[in-house]
Structures are given as structure tokens and as C-alpha cells.
Amino acid sequence: MTPKRRRLTMVGLGLLMIAAATALALNAFEDTLVFFYSPTDLIDTKTNPKKQIRVGGLVEEKSLLKSNDGLSVSFTITDLDNSLPVIFKGALPDLFREGQGVVAEGYLVGGLFQAKHVLAKHDENYMPKEVADSLKKSGKWKGGNKQ
Amino acid sequence: MHRFANPARFMRIAEPILPWTSVGALAAILLALYFGIFDSPADYQQGETVRIMYVHVPAAWMALFAYTLMALASGSFLIWKHPLADLSAQAAAPIGAGFTAIALVTGALWGQPMWGTWWVWDARLTSVLILFFLYLGYMALVNGFDDPERGSRMGAILALVGFINVPIIKFSVDWWNTLHQPASISRLDAPAIDTSMLIPLLLMAIGFKLFFISILILRIKIQLLKKRIRSIQLTH
């Protein structure tokens, strides 16, 4: 092989490998490196009740209930297709409210999620309260949460 | 591009700009602080805590901007051997590292009240932490050689290799489920942020950018003067 042809083969091989790598990565992209699972993800997979996992979604409207002793709360996390009941004992973050995004960390035992920590996820919308109210009134509200 | 590569010509242009950018930076940052603290509304969800955004977001933008500039300068240094490109890459690194640190710290301060945690290992936070390590690694590598020329070349290659992290940071919030929210400003439709809050945010971004330019010019100037001193010492 002449040096020039050898160089061309090398470049060709390299590009081929990069193309294959991109295809592999795109193929694998869907379900890796998730910080949390959605309730729908958890339906099909069997989970270990002793293993800590994270579940994320929106807090379902009117699902937040406080226990009689006021120490623990229960609510439902939904991804608008499926939902998962959660119980939690402890202090909720400031941003926790119904209709807002949330990530709960804990154990899934028999269809009930026992949260050890609850993290609030906020959305990318920033506006003063009056604007939010008037947007909702005029029906132009596009935000993911309807509180 | 090539015309500015001459150090003497660069200084002739940069020297008169410097006072303007320094004063502009100071004015824009003070104005942004005023609007951000006193003359902007509380967020409908986050309340007063949203004001951390006016520092956090521009700092994070600058962290990415400084690295991009560093990679571009490194590339042109390797291709055209412009000494000035190398100087600007080296001058940009510590400023970028500083902005990254600010973004990380303000992010933690913002995360604690809002998310309920200082830090999580999601894709966005982790990739920004890696960016910080890359800045530190670059500075260590550039200064790790007895021959400064060698350090410049090796640092330039590292800066280019590390650039792969920049798009990962940018798109991490779209590609993966992260606790960090997606971008508000660079959306294709209207920005998801109210005008009254956009003003301090953009003012601070302008202020940071002018501050970056001022420090960059100063640092390049110092390096050029150092070089001249060294060459004078050698000839005498």
C-alpha cells in the first residue's frame, strides 16, 4: 500500500468506527443515566424492595394527605399515564406542592413507595405571581403544572 | 482574526477599550444587582429565592463561554501558532474556573431551599463539576513544564479534547432525566421567563461578559510585559 492509500484507509476506518459508535450510543440513549424513574418505568420492571430507587413525576392534584399525628404525609406521583402512591415522614422542601414536579428517594414495597427523602423539581418558567394568575385566567397557561 | 494576532497591534486596540469595559462591567453588575434585589418581583413558585438565579445563570453561561473561547483559541494556536491565541487561552482558564466555582456554589445555595438538597449527582451537576476539574487540569498542565512553550502546546490539546464536555453540559437536561430544570432562555419559542426578571438576568450576563473581557485583556497584557522583561534580561 502506498502511504496515501494507507492514510485514506485509516481515515475511512476511523469514520466507520465513529459512525458505529454514534449508532450504538443513539440506540442506547433512551433508558440510561436516568436520575429517576417514572411510575410507568416501574410497572414493567420488578424491583428489589431492599434497594433504594428514585421516582419522579408530578404530585397529583388533591392527593396530598397529612396523617392524624401530623408527622407523615402521603401523596401520589403521576406521569399523567400511571401513578404511584407515596408515603413520607419528614420535612418537605419549600417548593413541594400539588401539581409540581417531585423526585422521591426510597423503597418500593408492594406497590407503595416509602420515601426516605423528597426533592422538589422546579420547572423552567419564571414569572411574578400576578402574571401567572392572569395567564391562567386568560387560558394561555402553558406551564406543566396547574396549581 | 490574523490581524489581531500581532501583540503590538492587539495592545493598541485593547488598551483604549479596557477602561470602557471595566466601567461598563461595574455599571452593569451594580444595575443588575439593584434590579435583581429591589426592583424585580418574587417568583410565583419560588418566592424570593429566585433572585439567586441572577448570579447563578450568568455565571454558568460564562463558565461555558470561557471554555469555548479557550478551546477556540487553543485550536487556532495549534494551527497557526499565534502566540496571542495561546496567551488568551491561558488567560481565560482561571476566569472560567472562577465562574464555574461561582455557578456551583450558588447552585448549591439555590438547591438547598428549592430542591431540598445541596447537591445531587444528576447529569447536569456532574458534568459541570467535570468542567471545573478540566479547568484545574488545564492550568496544572500548562504550568507543569520547565519549557513554557511545551506547556502551551500540551494544554491546547487538552483544552480541545475537553471541549467534548461543553455540548454534554448544554444538552444534559434535555437528554436525561435530571433534577435540574431545562433551559429557560434558549428555547425556540418565547423565553419561559417574565420580562421583569429577564432584565436583571441579562444585565448581569452583560456585566459578567464585560468583566471577563477586562480581566482577559489585563492578564494578556501582564503576560506580554513579562515576556518583554524576559527578553530584555536575556539580551543584557
Add this chain to the structure above:
Amino acid sequence: MDTVMAIIRRDLSLVMRQGSDAFVVLIFFIVTVTLFPLGVSPDPLILQNLASGIVWVGALLAAMLSLDRLFQTDYDDGSLELLVLSPYPLEIVVLCKCFVHWLTTGLPIMVISPVLALMLNIKTGAFLYLITSMALGTPIISLLGAVGAALVLGSRRSGVLIALLIIPLTIPILLFGVGAIQAATEGYNASSPLMFLGALLLFSIALCPWVIASSLRQVVS
């Protein structure tokens, strides 16, 4: 092809004659992993949860140890200059060197890792994924590490510098490697982290030799 074999044979025999290098890496790997049950907790359940992470972190750190020698000896005795100036493509030469580094560090680490994982009480079902993720991941460490080794060539304290530069870049390997093992033990689909590792490996084979070769050319010129 003959040239490729000649370079591999030369580097292999160099490593074999010095002998101790590969051995030291292995001992280091075993010792670091042994520290965890003693330092964290000997509780088998806790260790089981941590096993994949401990083994992978240990492997990463151990593989860093022998990296600074990768080009250093050739650089000191001047043979690196000959390799750079030879008409044979430097990228291929560099790829051979990475392969030899993998043979003498990555491969032994991969072979010993199931034994260490066993001591950490890892689930038996995870062995296949541990070995597969190691097989895909350790060559990437060698390739990325070689980039670091080429960059720090001739600097002061090159060993520490390599670790400082390369460890942040290896974080994705760690994430996907541990991710695959944990997904397998939890009963999730482990194929996508493995596919990611495969993609990273192909990327590194295509790009790293090119980066290494250009920094070596900078060194010699």
C-alpha cells in the same frame, strides 16, 4: 502487519523484562479493594450494594499507576523520536502501545476482578456483566490514559498530573460500567449501559490514537 507485530512484540518484551510493573498494578488493585470491607463495613449486605462501585474505582485507580511509563522510557532513550520520524503511521504505532498497556494492566485487572467481587459478596448473576463491562471499559482507560501520558511527557511530577487530567475524563466509564452491573443485579435491562461503553470504546479507538500522535509530534518537533 509485520510492523504491528514487531512493535507489539518489542513493547511486550520490554514490559516482561521489567516484570514488576504489571505485578505492582495488580497488587495495588487488590490492596485498595481490600481496604473497603475494613474501612466501610464487613457487613455482607452493605458490601453487596457497593461491590460493583468498589471494584470499578479500584480498577480505575490501579490502571493509572503504570501510565506515566507508557512513553517515558521511549522518550528518555530517544526511540520515541525514531518512531515519530519513521514513515510508518504514528497512529498505528500508538494504538499498538495502548494495546500492550491493556494486555499488561487492563487484562490482569479484568481477570482478577471477579475474585475480588466474590470477596465483596457480589451476586453471582452479576459476574457476566462485571466481566463484560471490564472488557469494554478497561481498553478505554488505556486509550484515554495514553492521551494523558502523551500530554504530560517531560513535565514535572507527571504521574500525579496524568491522574488529575484523566480521572475526570474516565467518569463516564465508571458510570456506565457500574450502571451495567447494578442494572443486572436489580433486574433492569443492562444492555444500554453496555452499548454506551461499546460506543465509547469505538470512539476512543477512532479518536485517541490521533490525539496521542499529534501530541507526540509536538513533543518531538
